[in-house]
Amino acid sequence: LLAWALLHPGGGGGEAWPTHTACRDGGLEVLYQSCDPLQDFGFSIDQCSKQLKSNLNIRFGLILREDIKELFFDIALLTKGSSILNFSYPVCEGDQPKFSFCGRRKGEQVYYAGPVNNPGFIVLRGEYQVLLELYNENHSIVACANATVICS
Numbered sequence: 001l002l003a004w005a006l007l008h009p010g011g012g013g014g015e016a017w018p019t020h021t022a023c024r025d026g027g028l029e030v031l032y033q034s035c036d037p038l039q040d041f042g043f044s045i046d047q048c049s050k051q052l053k054s055n056l057n058i059r060f061g062l063i064l065r066e067d068i069k070e071l072f073f074d075i076a077l078l079t080k081g082s083s084i085l086n087f088s089y090p091v092c093e094g095d096q097p098k099f100s101f102c103g104r105r106k107g108e109q110v111y112y113a114g115p116v117n118n119p120g121f122i123v124l125r126g127e128y129q130v131l132l133e134l135y136n137e138n139h140s141i142v143a144c145a146n147a148t149v150i151c152s
């Protein structure tokens, strides 16, 4: 999947990108779709479970549309159309890069496989909509996705 996404950048042409499965296991299913008109990207979560472990290992691959000296991650969680949580997290900050890809330039490829330093939590039964956005210090979008999380 990651390889596929990297080999098929650009040319959205107004059509929606395909829906990908980030993980499906232990009563939890995470599906996502790129909402960036310019590119799809690869993303997966290694251990899926409704008792989500802390420090999950994820993988993602994308081609940078923008420089990412600084990179921010916004997440909005909704259920049945009503907002339940907004969260913003600095991924790369000028003087303290947390990840090896911080500082990469536009046009470069980023592939990350490793932990994300999240807290552990239990996902309550239900279906959730998640909007994810990565943007740089100029608020230029680097990646955008909408996801559906189904916990049974």
Ligand SMILES: *[C@@H]1O[C@H](CO)[C@@H](O)[C@H](O)[C@H]1NC(C)=O
Pocket (backbone or CB within 6 Å): 019, 031, 032, 033, 146, 147, 148
């Ligand atoms: C993403 O949003 C579109 C448009 O609202 C929706 O049709 C699609 O099902 C969503 N995809 C996922 C994986 O949630």
Ligand SMILES: *[C@@H]1O[C@H](CO)[C@@H](O)[C@H](O)[C@H]1NC(C)=O
Pocket (backbone or CB within 6 Å): 066, 067, 068, 069, 070, 136, 137, 138
């Ligand atoms: C942000 O915008 C400024 C002014 O246009 C530009 O000099 C700078 O390179 C931009 N930074 C990034 C990371 O694109």
Ligand SMILES: *[C@@H]1O[C@H](CO)[C@@H](O)[C@H](O)[C@H]1NC(C)=O
Pocket (backbone or CB within 6 Å): 076, 083, 084, 085, 086
């Ligand atoms: C999250 O942000 C959206 C858009 O800014 C806002 O409408 C919503 O009320 C916020 N939700 C929470 C739980 O703060």
